[in-house]
């Protein structure tokens with residue numbers, strides 16, 4: 001499955017933007033956003049500088065990630081740690097947007113949003129893209145993650161995911177590696193008008209020792225696949241945030 005996904009990724013990466021093109025387009029978008037009080041798309045891209053001060057043509061995107069498990073022994077949290085470690089090689093900066101402390105969403109909150117929910121919505125709106133790392137619970141999305149998405153989506157007209165590039169990934173002890181949960185998640189993100197990374201899909205079957213507690217991936221093929229998946233998300237963000245020509 002990993003090999004097939006890697007093949008699909010190569011297809012996705014076959015048409016890179018011209019050197020510098022992405023950065024130029026993003027710079028224009030940043031200017032537009034600065035002038036847009038609604039801040040519909042918040043691009044917080046930075047440019048990379050190497051040790052001798054030369055500027056790279058790649059843009060570093062700030063990406064928030066949600067972990068759909070609050071288990072103290074979560075294998076999806078382990079996966080998220082692996083992604084955080086690999087992210088710089090994909091010109092992404094990954095930081096968690098916590099969801100465990102969110103109150104259960106209620107329409108009663110729409111008139112006066114609880115502080116935790118407001119902070120969560122602001123965090124989603126502030127990043128260039130969102131990665132959702134999810135377990136599969138009973139062939140669907142865990143409640144804690146669904147609650148976070150519902151919270152982000154309201155009040156009506158203030159959907160924090162609108163236009164926000166997203167990518168879903170997950171790991172399971174089961175052989176199909178969260179595939180069914182991810183399909184449900186894609187359906188939700190689609191309704192939230194969040195442009196999703198379509199390919200490659202990333203269903204990880206967690207085997208003993210595949211990812212350590214600290215997020216080190218012990219299998220080279222898996223590490224290479226995760227890195228290529230992150231790079232595909234970088235390309236997806238760049239394309240999504242580029243102005244339509």
Ligand SMILES: Cc1cc2nc3c(=O)[nH]c(=O)nc-3n(C[C@H](O)[C@H](O)[C@H](O)COP(=O)(O)O)c2cc1C
Pocket residue numbers: 069070071073074075076077135136137138139140171172173174175176177178
């Ligand atoms: C309530 C519950 C439902 C589960 N349902 C599924 C399932 O539908 N598919 C699956 O592959 N694993 C399922 N599992 C097993 C999970 O893959 C396993 O518990 C995994 O460790 C959960 O991810 P986490 O460690 O990040 O919380 C389920 C586990 C729980 C506790």
